[in-house]
Amino acid sequence: MSFILVVEDETAIAELIAINLRHAGFEVRIATDAEGANREVDRVLPDLVLVDWMLPGQTGLQLARRWRSEARTRELPVIMLTARADETDKVAGLDAGADDYLTKPFSPKELLARIRAVLRRKAPEALDSAVEVCGLRLDPATRRVTRRVETDEGEALREAKIGPTEFRLLHFLMTHPERVHSRAQLLDRVWGDHVFIEERTVDVHVKRLREALQPVQCAGLIETVRGAGYRLTQQLGSVAA
Structure with missing residues (x-):
């Protein structure tokens, strides 16, 4: 069972995502800000993180950059969730280290498809790395x-x-x-x-x-x-x- 961390400050959205992920067989934890996200990642490294761009205190963009800069979290799969649909924003998210970028609103089916695609790409590397x-x-x-x-x-x-x-x-x-x-x-x-x-x-x-x-x-x-x-x-x- 893959463990997914959802970093989203809007409770209703976070719970909706969590319900769909649990229904699909994932273990889910929710963090509502950058501090909580870092605390969860320090506790147990997730298999994937869904992180909202706009968060109180620190943006999802900053979180992604931090995780990519540290050895333990360098390979952590990250999908950015955001209402920003401009191409420049997508490029900024991917340049910060996100593996994928999903624009709100999105369907649960699309979210699950993106998650599975990222996990498939990362799985061989993670499983075989000494x-x-x-x-x-x-x-x-x-x-x-x-x-x-x-x-x-x-x-x-x-x-x-x-x-x-x-x-x-x-x-x-x-x-x-x-x-x-x-x-x-x-x-x-x-x-x-x-x-x-x-x-x-x-x-x-x-x-x-x-x-x-x-x-x-x-x-x-x-x-x-x-x-x-x-x-x-x-x-x-x-x-x-």
Whole structure:
């Protein structure tokens, strides 16, 4: 299930968009201003953002430029929603980093078609892009998790043997580092909210993941945050493995 963030200050429009997106099977969150949008993006990186051009405090144009300038959000898919129909405005929106531009009023069918088109374009890149934290490299294309470690014979490349669920869990944590995720959030983002399993099941898979990361000396990357959930730290040297 793809997670879409709707950034729109007009409540009626935001709710209408959200209803149509949820009906189409998307997970949706709403932010009414730039501050709220940045807070949501910092919490969990969306699969796509729908952002209105005119927002209180900071425009959607400024938000798009900011996201494109930061490494974590550089590839974040963005569709600009606006009442501005002039060609110069469309060019400005696309130049700011928007992947598409939709002029109000628009039909729900057109919006869904644009969203699916952008997600299709972005999906192969996102799924196949390798991610690395503290020397630990996860490659979705080859399904391998590797790290160079010091041995008695010198430095060697070792592979962690990780099961499919633990692989998805590690991938999510590595692409959202330094953020605390509750068990419920992990169930939603890794297992999917259509799967009805106990939250404590997350603990079992985290334990298995840590055990799988022991041979590459990265078990300490996964931190337990008491009363909150789990976090992947980018400071392996300060954590006991």
